[in-house]
Amino acid sequence: MTQAFTSLQLAEPIARAVAEMGYENMTPIQAQAIPVVLAGQDVMGAAQTGTGKTAAFSLPLLQRLLKHENASASPARHPVRALVLLPTRELADQVAQQIKLYAQYTNLRSAVVFGGVDMKPQTAELKAGVEVLVATPGRLLDHIEAKSAVLNQVEYVVLDEADRMLDIGFLPDLQRILSHLPPKRTTLLFSATFSPEIKKLAGSYLQNPVTIEVARPNETASTVEQRFFRVAEDDKRRAIEHILRERQIKQAFVFTNSKLGCARLARAFERDGYRTAALHGNKTQDERLKSLEAFKQGEVDLLVCTDVAARGLDIKDVPAVFNHDIPFNAEDYVHRIGRTGRAGASGLAVSLASGGNDNRLVADIEKLIKKSIELEALDMDTRRRAPERVGRGDRGERSDRPERGDREERRGDRSERDERRSRRDDDGWRKRADGGSSHAARAHKAAPTDPFFDKPYEPTAAGVQELPAWESQGRRLRKGASLNIRSRRNTAALFAPPKPRTEQSLQREAERRQALDDARDEVQCTAEHAQ
Known part of the structure; x- marks a missing residue:
């Protein structure tokens, strides 16, 4: 039985924002988690992707933070009260946008910090004061070390997609971050799976948590049609295009x-x-966000991605997901196909296996989801088949290297053009040699010649050295020296040579030395007399 959001008795600003976003009935994870969080208890929740986990923790947190709401401009009146940690930049940005929408009619401030972008704007926003901070672990540690993020007043911590954070090695970062938080706090942990590592993490940082499981671990959504096809590696791209045409699919993840x-x-x-x-992962953060926004706006038909987009991204009405490559980790399969069939909508998930290692990976998926998987043959329209590639393509090159064959084709085209051009040039020179009447040949014959170059070589007479006109003017030949080297000029000395010492100068010097000795003796006698 579904429950309406009106039964939660949310504050008017939050209830208004929820109504404007079109939320009427709660999903199972929301119906079970929101009352528990409102009561101030720790939560350990397991739910498949696309079930509304973001609202399940955001709405009760905002409701409890309303007691700290104020319109003051002072940063001291807006310390960080709630911290939300997520594994990827895209997911952090998405959750931050959702929280901002939920809190749009309140005075609660929120911010998001993640890597790949400049820290200065994030630092300025943090120093202005925020109540809700959404972050990825790595960048948050950077702000903690820079003392731009102060977490000593945090009351609520959310670890979303915790299994993914552990998979990519964020456990040491999580431990460092949690050590900066007050021991008395409410901790919420959400994960798509409950692995032993997740249970160990929950046991270390959660206090008497309420466990909420709205689906069997690793269960896929019932609204997603899952199909597995056996396709040769070189035909996978053509198979995806065939299914797109056959099903008339306008957008899809690959x-x-x-x-x-x-x-x-x-x-x-x-x-x-x-x-x-x-x-x-090699795309900059700005490029990744622009690609996602273009896909959301319908400006992109196919979003080809790695598992960086397999977790948590909520893009509405995506009809299909294609696994061009079977994932190495069976759990990633659950997250990949979770991009379609979200919030009760129907979707299609197609996986293409080429045999060999793919068969083992499919068996791992079958074991994980506890459903029988049948590899079907895909009958494609051979008339639409792309022309065979030359060069390495004939030796069974992998389909993820299509441009190599194209380069071979372009290289072949260039060599043919060069050969035709060389033949054409040879023919032109041959015509000129035979007295052809081409324009170039006529121009060559009409060119004037200098009779000087038709004279035989005449050596100069022995012993006679003739100068060119440009050297003979104003110069005289110097024996043994190059004409290009200027003669050395007499230059005045920088220091005058010492003058010979006379008898008078010697006498004056002796008198000066004697005067200095007398003065020294007089000073010494005066000092002794004073003592």
């Missing part, structure tokens, strides 16, 4: 296992006429 394969596959789709964007 997942690969490598950053290089992601970039190459995106370029291949672009050559086939699809509006495509690539999303992987």
